[in-house]
Amino acid sequence: MMMRVFEALGCEVIDEPFYAYWLNATQRVDDPGYAATLAHHETDWRRVAEMVITAGRNAHARSYQKHMAIHMLAEVDLGFMTELQNCFLIRHPAEVIASMAAFRSLTPKTTADVAAAAYLVGIPQLERIFDEATRIQGGIPTVVDANDVLQRPSAVLAEFCQSVGLPFDPSAPIQWAPGKHPNDGAWADEWYQSVFATVGLQPYQARPSRIPDALEPVLEYCLPSYERIAQHKIKGFS
Secondary structure, three states, X not given: OHHHHHHHOOOEEEEOOOHHHHHHHHOOOOOOOHHHHHHHOOOOHHXXXXXXXXXXXXXXXXXXXXXXXXXXXXXXXXXXXXXXXXXXXXXXXXXXXHHHOOOOOOOOOOHHHHHHHHHHHOOOHHHHXXXXXXXXXXXXXXXXEHHHHHHOHHHHHHHHHHHXXXXXXXXXXXXXXXXXXXXXXXXXXXXXXXXXXXXXXXXXXXXXXXXXXXXXXXXXXXXXXXXXXXOOOOOOOO
């Protein structure tokens, strides 16, 4: 959804450029869109890093890049982040776990499985990336909570855009064409069907995320990383 928002704001959008690398490295053959993703996207993380640095240096003044913490395996050198303006879009772990459980098996059987499941969700990896962004910037990077965008879109987006130097007109509607967009990844048909049905931000509706008892240890593992970063999120209050 946020790719659609920033596409509407005039940015070039780049959809999970490290996903094919991660799929190939981890051999997650059961992930939806596995074959199509490897067939159409770069699997060498070094080449991906070079691509994301040069992205947006064309007709677009900015590129909005959707990166996933889960894709940044330990071998990935985060040095490419020095060439980018790094921001963090977060969601409460309960929501992420509930969403991810529909696509990937997360239920732990042993104590070791709890950590493995948490890393499959991707939230613990955020700390390494957040710390690197903080070091590069010399201060706390911009953090946005997805639900805050849905609840107060104009206010939150205005504050976000101001923080990154992107023009924003709160009176202009943020709209887009329905269906698949050209810059969607090869996995889009498997993952983005709900987004395909949208033409703009929908009114916020609170949906309590209930996760099975078996996944509670995964949530507890993820919460400290989330809470540490969430304390820095922009509020978007006038």
